[in-house]
Amino acid sequence: MTAPAPPPASPVLGVAAHDGIVAHGLARSFGAVHAVRDVSLTVPAGSVTALVGPNGSGKTTLLLILATLLRPDAGAVSVAGVDAVREPVEARRRLGWMPDTLGVWEELTCHDILASLGRLYGMGKAEASARADEQLAWVELTEFAHRPARVLSRGQQQRLSLARATVHRPSVLLLDEPANGLDPAARIRLRDDLRAMAAAGTAVLVSSHVLAELEEMSDRAVFLREGATVATQEFRAADDLARPYRIAGPDPTARDTLVR
Ligand SMILES: Nc1ncnc2c1ncn2[C@@H]1O[C@H](COP(=O)(O)OP(=O)(O)OP(=O)(O)O)[C@@H](O)[C@H]1O
Ligand SMILES: [Mg+2]
Structure with missing residues (x-):
C-alpha cells in the first residue's frame, strides 16, 4: 500500500482542527432595507463552499457579518469554535477576509x-x-x-489580496467575489490555491453572483436570495451522477480537437 500524497504546499498547512463556520438565523437591516433576513449555513473545515446569489441578495452583508465587521441584528455565528458576535477579536484571529476590492x-x-x-x-x-x-x-x-x-494589475491585486487575507494563517477564509475580473488562467490559479487551502484543513467560503465561476473550485454551494438562504447543493455528490454534455458543430474534426 502506498502512503497518501501529502497535501499541496500552501501557507496554511498545519492549521489546527476546528469547526469552520456555523451560522443560525442571521438578520441585518439598513433602515427599511432587509439586506440579510434569514441566513443559516455551515462552512465545514477542509472544504470550499460557494455563496451564490444575484446582485443585491446580501452576499457582501453576510460576509461582513461573518468577518465580524458588521453586527447582526439577530442570529448567532461561530467561527472556528468561537462565538463571533460575543468575541469578535478572538474570531478575527482565526479568520481571513478578502474584500471585493483590494x-x-x-x-x-x-x-x-x-x-x-x-x-x-x-x-x-x-x-x-x-x-x-x-x-x-x-x-x-x-x-x-x-x-x-x-x-499591480487587477489579477495581481487579487493575488496580493489573497496573500494579505492569509498572512496570519487563518483557519477560516472568507472571499467576496475573488474571481470577478480574472482571466481563465488566473481563475485556475485561484481554484488551485483555494483547493490547496481546503486540503490543508481551512474552511473556505467564496462568493459570486454566477455559479459557473465557482463550480469547479467548490465542494458545495449555498444559494442566497433576497437575504435568505434558499438551498444547498453538494457538488461532489452531483458529480457522481455524471453530467451528460452534447457538443454539436458543423466540423466533427474541429470538435474532437476542442474537447480532447
Ligand atoms: N451600508 C448599507 N446601507 C444601506 N443599504 C445597504 C448597505 N449595504 C447593503 N445595503 C443593501 O442591502 C442589500 C444587499 O446588499 P449586498 O451588498 O449585501 O448584496 P450583494 O449580494 O453583495 O450584491 P452584489 O452582487 O452586487 O455585490 C442591497 O439592497 C443593498 O442596497
Ligand atoms: Mg457584494
Whole structure:
C-alpha cells in the first residue's frame, strides 16, 4: 500500500482542527432595507463552499457579518469554535477576509502592506518581514515586493489580496467575489490555491453572483436570495451522477480537437 500524497504546499498547512463556520438565523437591516433576513449555513473545515446569489441578495452583508465587521441584528455565528458576535477579536484571529476590492494604502509597497498586517496580528518585526516575503513568493509577486501596490494589475491585486487575507494563517477564509475580473488562467490559479487551502484543513467560503465561476473550485454551494438562504447543493455528490454534455458543430474534426 502506498502512503497518501501529502497535501499541496500552501501557507496554511498545519492549521489546527476546528469547526469552520456555523451560522443560525442571521438578520441585518439598513433602515427599511432587509439586506440579510434569514441566513443559516455551515462552512465545514477542509472544504470550499460557494455563496451564490444575484446582485443585491446580501452576499457582501453576510460576509461582513461573518468577518465580524458588521453586527447582526439577530442570529448567532461561530467561527472556528468561537462565538463571533460575543468575541469578535478572538474570531478575527482565526479568520481571513478578502474584500471585493483590494483597498490598500496605495503608496505602500507590497512587502510593507503584508508586513504591516503581520505586525497588526502581533508578529515581531523580523517575523512579519519574513512572512511578507513568504506570502509574496507564494502568490508569485516577489518581483513587486518593493513596488507600490498601485502598479499591480487587477489579477495581481487579487493575488496580493489573497496573500494579505492569509498572512496570519487563518483557519477560516472568507472571499467576496475573488474571481470577478480574472482571466481563465488566473481563475485556475485561484481554484488551485483555494483547493490547496481546503486540503490543508481551512474552511473556505467564496462568493459570486454566477455559479459557473465557482463550480469547479467548490465542494458545495449555498444559494442566497433576497437575504435568505434558499438551498444547498453538494457538488461532489452531483458529480457522481455524471453530467451528460452534447457538443454539436458543423466540423466533427474541429470538435474532437476542442474537447480532447
Ligand atoms: N451600508 C448599507 N446601507 C444601506 N443599504 C445597504 C448597505 N449595504 C447593503 N445595503 C443593501 O442591502 C442589500 C444587499 O446588499 P449586498 O451588498 O449585501 O448584496 P450583494 O449580494 O453583495 O450584491 P452584489 O452582487 O452586487 O455585490 C442591497 O439592497 C443593498 O442596497
Ligand atoms: Mg457584494
